[in-house]
Amino acid sequence: MSSPSDQRVLLGPLPLAAFRGLGRPVVSGFQRALAGGHGAVRVARAEALGLPRAASPLVKALVGWALDAGGGELIAPIPGLLTDHRAALSALPESWRVRLLPLLAGDRAACARAVQRAGGVPEGPGDDTEGGGALVETILREQETGARPSDRVAAWLRRLQEPGPPGDPGPAEPGGGRVPLLALGPWTLFEDLPARVESLGGRVVWDEEGAQGATLARAAEPAAALAAWPALDPALRLSGILAAAARTGARGVILVMEAFTGALLDELWLRGHLDLPLLALEVEAPGPLDPARRLRLEAFLGLVGGP
Amino acid sequence: MDDPRMGLFSTVPVEILVAAGFRPLDVNNAFIGAPEPRALLERAEAAGLPRTLCAWTRGLYATTLALGLPRIITVFEGDCSANRAMAELLRDRGVDVLPFRYPLADRTEAGVQAALEELARRLGTTLAAAEAVRADLAPLRSALESLDRLTWDEGRLSGAENHRWLVSSSDLGGGDAAAFLVAINAAIGAAACRDPAGRGPRLGLFGVPPALTDLHGAVEAAGARVIFNEVASDFAMTPPATDLADQYRRYAYPYGVEARGLRAIREADRRGVDAWVVYDQSFCHHNLERPAVDRLLGDRPRLHLEGDAPGPVGARDRIRLEAFIRTLARPRSRLRQPTRTTTAGGSPPALGLDLGSRFAKLAYRDPWGDVEVRILDSMQFYRTWARRTATGLALDLPAVLRDGLGVRPPAGLRGVATGYGRHLEGLVGCHAVPEVHAHAAGAAAQLGPGEFLLADLGGQDTKAIRVRDGVVLDFVMNDRCAAGSGRYVENMARLLEVELAEVMAHHADPVVLSNVCAIFGESEVVGLVVEGIPVERISAGILRSVAMRLLQLLGRLPAVGGLPLYLSGGLAASPGLLRLLEIHRGGDVASLPRPRLSGALGCLELATAAPTP
Numbered sequence: 001m002s003s004p005s006d007q008r009v010l011l012g013p014l015p016l017a018a019f020r021g022l023g024r025p026v027v028s029g030f031q032r033a034l035a036g037g038h039g040a041v042r043v044a045r046a047e048a049l050g051l052p053r054a055a056s057p058l059v060k061a062l063v064g065w066a067l068d069a070g071g072g073e074l075i076a077p078i079p080g081l082l083t084d085h086r087a088a089l090s091a092l093p094e095s096w097r098v099r100l101l102p103l104l105a106g107d108r109a110a111c112a113r114a115v116q117r118a119g120g121v122p123e124g125p126g127d128d129t130e131g132g133g134a135l136v137e138t139i140l141r142e143q144e145t146g147a148r149p150s151d152r153v154a155a156w157l158r159r160l161q162e163p164g165p166p167g168d169p170g171p172a173e174p175g176g177g178r179v180p181l182l183a184l185g186p187w188t189l190f191e192d193l194p195a196r197v198e199s200l201g202g203r204v205v206w207d208e209e210g211a212q213g214a215t216l217a218r219a220a221e222p223a224a225a226l227a228a229w230p231a232l233d234p235a236l237r238l239s240g241i242l243a244a245a246a247r248t249g250a251r252g253v254i255l256v257m258e259a260f261t262g263a264l265l266d267e268l269w270l271r272g273h274l275d276l277p278l279l280a281l282e283v284e285a286p287g288p289l290d291p292a293r294r295l296r297l298e299a300f301l302g303l304v305g306g307p
Numbered sequence: 308m309d310d311p312r313m314g315l316f317s318t319v320p321v322e323i324l325v326a327a328g329f330r331p332l333d334v335n336n337a338f339i340g341a342p343e344p345r346a347l348l349e350r351a352e353a354a355g356l357p358r359t360l361c362a363w364t365r366g367l368y369a370t371t372l373a374l375g376l377p378r379i380i381t382v383f384e385g386d387c388s389a390n391r392a393m394a395e396l397l398r399d400r401g402v403d404v405l406p407f408r409y410p411l412a413d414r415t416e417a418g419v420q421a422a423l424e425e426l427a428r429r430l431g432t433t434l435a436a437a438e439a440v441r442a443d444l445a446p447l448r449s450a451l452e453s454l455d456r457l458t459w460d461e462g463r464l465s466g467a468e469n470h471r472w473l474v475s476s477s478d479l480g481g482g483d484a485a486a487f488l489v490a491i492n493a494a495i496g497a498a499a500c501r502d503p504a505g506r507g508p509r510l511g512l513f514g515v516p517p518a519l520t521d522l523h524g525a526v527e528a529a530g531a532r533v534i535f536n537e538v539a540s541d542f543a544m545t546p547p548a549t550d551l552a553d554q555y556r557r558y559a560y561p562y563g564v565e566a567r568g569l570r571a572i573r574e575a576d577r578r579g580v581d582a583w584v585v586y587d588q589s590f591c592h593h594n595l596e597r598p599a600v601d602r603l604l605g606d607r608p609r610l611h612l613e614g615d616a617p618g619p620v621g622a623r624d625r626i627r628l629e630a631f632i633r634t635l636a637r638p639r640s641r642l643r644q645p646t647r648t649t650t651a652g653g654s655p656p657a658l659g660l661d662l663g664s665r666f667a668k669l670a671y672r673d674p675w676g677d678v679e680v681r682i683l684d685s686m687q688f689y690r691t692w693a694r695r696t697a698t699g700l701a702l703d704l705p706a707v708l709r710d711g712l713g714v715r716p717p718a719g720l721r722g723v724a725t726g727y728g729r730h731l732e733g734l735v736g737c738h739a740v741p742e743v744h745a746h747a748a749g750a751a752a753q754l755g756p757g758e759f760l761l762a763d764l765g766g767q768d769t770k771a772i773r774v775r776d777g778v779v780l781d782f783v784m785n786d787r788c789a790a791g792s793g794r795y796v797e798n799m800a801r802l803l804e805v806e807l808a809e810v811m812a813h814h815a816d817p818v819v820l821s822n823v824c825a826i827f828g829e830s831e832v833v834g835l836v837v838e839g840i841p842v843e844r845i846s847a848g849i850l851r852s853v854a855m856r857l858l859q860l861l862g863r864l865p866a867v868g869g870l871p872l873y874l875s876g877g878l879a880a881s882p883g884l885l886r887l888l889e890i891h892r893g894g895d896v897a898s899l900p901r902p903r904l905s906g907a908l909g910c911l912e913l914a915t916a917a918p919t920p
Binding site (some may be wrong): 040049050052053054055056078080083089090091099100116168260261264265267268271272282292294306 | 354385388390393397410413597628819856891
């Protein structure tokens with residue numbers, strides 16, 4: 001039987017299947033941090049430890065979760081993870097060890113070395129079933145413990161159940177006459193954003209983080225998939241977004257950015273390259289959209305939903 | 308090449324740049340040294356960079372464009388998370404961007420060597436050529452080491468001068484290493500003739516180069532000296548190394564807070580650092596390292612100061628610095644016995660004034676030891692009894708006693724003042740004491756000997772103070788935000804159109820307010836009202852928000868979990884807040900017997916040490 005200190009916690013959408021060596025449990029840290037709608041409580045827990053109010057909400061939720069989760073090994077990709085996220089890990093007690101995973105865009109061998117040094121399996125078998133299976137196990141575990149699966153996990157699962165080549169998250173979800181939208185950034189930090197978009201006549205047809213997670217999870221060769229992970233290279237990220245926009249016929253982009261982090265610059269950068277209306281929302285804490293942001297979402301859907 | 312300038316966003320192996328024929332220019336130094344750095348920030352904001360980004364980031368962007376730099380080198384691993392997106396923005400504006408990666412996961416000579424070779428290859432030079440540059444720079448590194456020693460060992464060079472020279476080493480003094488060496492040697496020669504600095508606490512400054520442009524001077528004005536500039540001295544890379552791989556492996560900054568902390572402690576031991584000032588840059592990712600910094604810096608006292616845009620240290624932070632440095636001197640303001648409203652006879656008559664942002668709190672001790680107290684509106688107080696003179700703001704203390712308290716002014720009255728207004732107005736005729744000490748003394752006077760935590764929830768700031776037998780052991784204060792203060796709750800009550808007491812009463816089933824900002828928090832509350840959420844739940848949510856901010860502040864004080872917590876200030880009268888703190892903190896939480904008068908009563912306690920009028 002494994003103890004909490006055996007567990008491996010992956011940060012970012014790293015392929016769970018590649019790190020399932022030695023019979024140790026592997027979980028996805030950010031999903032756990034937000035699971036069950038407890039993100040805000042976990043943020044408060046991290047702030048009571050001394051982490052500042054004006055800082056990344058996602059990593060504070062993670063730290064709050066980790067304080068209760070005992071200990072283990074955190075696997076943090078560099079790049080691919082904000083510096084803010086890595087900085088916050090220094091607040092964790094000694095029961096947690098942080099292992100950096102130095103990835104290099106376009107360099108499959110470097111990524112393979114990094115995965116191997118972290119005790120993972122960089123190549124095969126890694127078939128779709130295993131990648132998807134790990135996610136299903138995550139969901140089942142969360143259901144057993146009474147926590148509902150996060151929207152993001154559910155979205156990944158939906159995509160995994162659909163066919164699609166590696167590097168592509170699968171066909172777009174049917175629009176059903178709704179306004180097709182892209183969602184960029186950690187958009188499920190706003191717990192009710194997907195439902196709000198739907199209620200206003202929109203539909204997220206491509207979710208950047210979900211797509212990245214699905215691509216990595218279904219990859220036959222995790223190292224190769226990691227080398228092509230868009231988070232490693234802004235140019236790769238941009239080309240993926242543009243391709244998704246063209247493929248899905250999206251009429252707008254919702255960009256969610258963690259407040260007080262360097263991700264805030266994404267808005268300015270993306271506006272310069274996207275030929276689509278863009279709604280940028282800063283998120284300061286996990287939870288539902290507040291009235292001011294709801295108002296902006298309504299206005300945005302009104303803008304992109306018109307003739 | 309037409310323009311050999313290469314902008315640096317962070318310290319990188321300049322020897323390789325020089326070997327490749329570039330002239331390094333640290334854009335940080337150009338920004339902070341610009342005639343109008345705030346104008347550069349405004350340019351960045353006008354270009355769309357958000358205000359809630361670190362000022363250094365905004366400054367780097369605007370300065371790069373203002374200087375017309377053709378290229379920059381930026382650190383993608385080992386520096387700010389904004390660098391990647393910034394690189395894309397600058398590329399879009401025609402700036403050539405070269406990334407550099409420190410081997411964060413492999414801080415060995417081999418790992419560093421590989422990173423350096425990769426950089427040399429990309430710049431079209433060799434590591435051998437860069438090693439030759441390193442050898443040429445050895446006298447410069449030695450001179451920087453001597454200069455540093457003049458500060459910490461001999462006390463002949465100020466902390467500000469030390470900071471300026473060491474920080475400038477990141478680009479070899481603007482790219483001309485020979486001229487830089489001449490200037491340093493001249494500075495060393497001039498400083499060697501000075502008398503050593505006087506005695507006083509020796510401070511280490513931990514953190515990124517401060518945007519508070521006169522921080523070192525403010526420390527000296529408060530009676531201490533900075534003898535160790537942590538990051539600046541790291542930039543200087545002294546003593547000279549055996550090779551570049553060794554030099555950049557020893558460089559701690561990119562490798563995270565653990566590496567920096569270990570180096571800092573080693574240097575602090577060597578240099579005899581008594582205490583730390585930890586500089587936090589607003590909206591910087593390093594702020595997430597606060598718990599680790601506090602752990603790593605160990606038992607030495609420390610004060611966190613936050614800065615945003617370039618500019619001088621504000622009045623409020625000067626008060627904090629002064630209180631901190633006074634704490635290092637450990638004034639023995641021990642209290643004789645618990646006192647309530649009457650002190651032991653024989654004490655001189657004194658008037659204690661706690662001049663808060665909302666209210667002026669008065670405590671008067673008559674010649675027989677009886678104490679009278681009064682709380683007045685600040686505006687009314689200043690208008691009635693204060694007048695501007697050539698030397699500052701004079702308070703008519705006899706009139707305050709006569710008209711404000713209804714007592715005849717005695718002979719030999721001592722006035723002791725504290726509070727937010729003190730530094731701003733430069734009071735005349737009153738002895739000024741730091742707020743933190745006044746509140747601690749006032750609380751101890753009410754509670755008696757022992758150790759406890761005091762949280763003073765004032766009108767516009769919050770202080771958390773660790774007190775033992777009337778002596779301040781440690782303290783922290785909130786930074787630059789009114790959210791969580793008394794005025795925040797007051798504004799919310801006004802918004803909800805209910806009495807303040809109504810808001811302060813509730814704790815059950817609180818809504819979670821997600822906005823950090825007090826102003827946006829108001830919009831959020833309006834939305835909740837529109838949704839039909841009961842006022843009781845919204846009120847509990849407002850108080851929960853205050854409680855969480857306070858717990859976050861307390862979390863910055865090490866090893867205080869088991870101490871009882873006492874509240875003072877207006878919010879201490881809130882039953883809802885007390886209950887929420889009990890729920891979330893656990894342990895003893897209580898209000899002081901006279902929570903709003905702690906500062907004024909503390910002034911009375913400290914009046915004995917005040918100069919005779």
